[in-house]
Amino acid sequence: MTLDAIDRKILKYLVGNARMPYLEIARECGISGAAIHQRIHKLTEAGVILGSYTIVNPKLLGYDVCAYINITVKEPQLLQETIAELKKIPEIVEAHFISGKGNIQAKLYCIDNEHLMRTIFDHVLRIEGIAATETSISLQEAFSRPIDLEFILPEER
Numbered sequence: 124m125t126l127d128a129i130d131r132k133i134l135k136y137l138v139g140n141a142r143m144p145y146l147e148i149a150r151e152c153g154i155s156g157a158a159i160h161q162r163i164h165k166l167t168e169a170g171v172i173l174g175s176y177t178i179v180n181p182k183l184l185g186y187d188v189c190a191y192i193n194i195t196v197k198e199p200q201l202l203q204e205t206i207a208e209l210k211k212i213p214e215i216v217e218a219h220f221i222s223g224k225g226n227i228q229a230k231l232y233c234i235d236n237e238h239l240m241r242t243i244f245d246h247v248l249r250i251e252g253i254a255a256t257e258t259s260i261s262l263q264e265a266f267s268r269p270i271d272l273e274f275i276l277p278e279e280r
Contacts, residue, residue, distance in 0.1 A: 188238070191230055192259075193225035209227070216232060
């Protein structure tokens with residue numbers, strides 16, 4: 124899909140504030156509300172926009188431990204099956220196929236270290252395809268940010 128200047132502008136506004144009213148975006152872009160709806164629908168259908176969600180602070184909900192587990196799978200053909208099993212563990216909020224140490228990196232939130240230990244021993248390590256894990260605990264998030272559209276979507280592409 125080729126993005127024009129208006130598509131880029133729409134994405135910039137939505138990344139900055141996913142709750143920004145479409146009519147306000149339309150005013151900023153100088154086009155009709157109906158055109159904004161059509162363009163956002165087109166961007167969604169093309170897979171450019173994957174969705175929007177509210178970001179909550181896990182610590183304020185009682186989840187004081189953020190950890191990353193590098194998982195080594197016994198056999199490459201078990202990757203998809205392992206991912207399917209990891210999806211069943213509610214503490215795991217992300218999983219990525221990685222290079223380096225392991226095959227999968229999972230991010231999870233737990234109430235405390237005991238909860239983390241129970242999650243690893245009672246759930247993660249019971250998945251049949253897992254050969255080994257290495258866990259790192261985040262001491263504090265240094266920063267988090269949305270994708271910088273000026274970098275990702277330069278005007279001339």
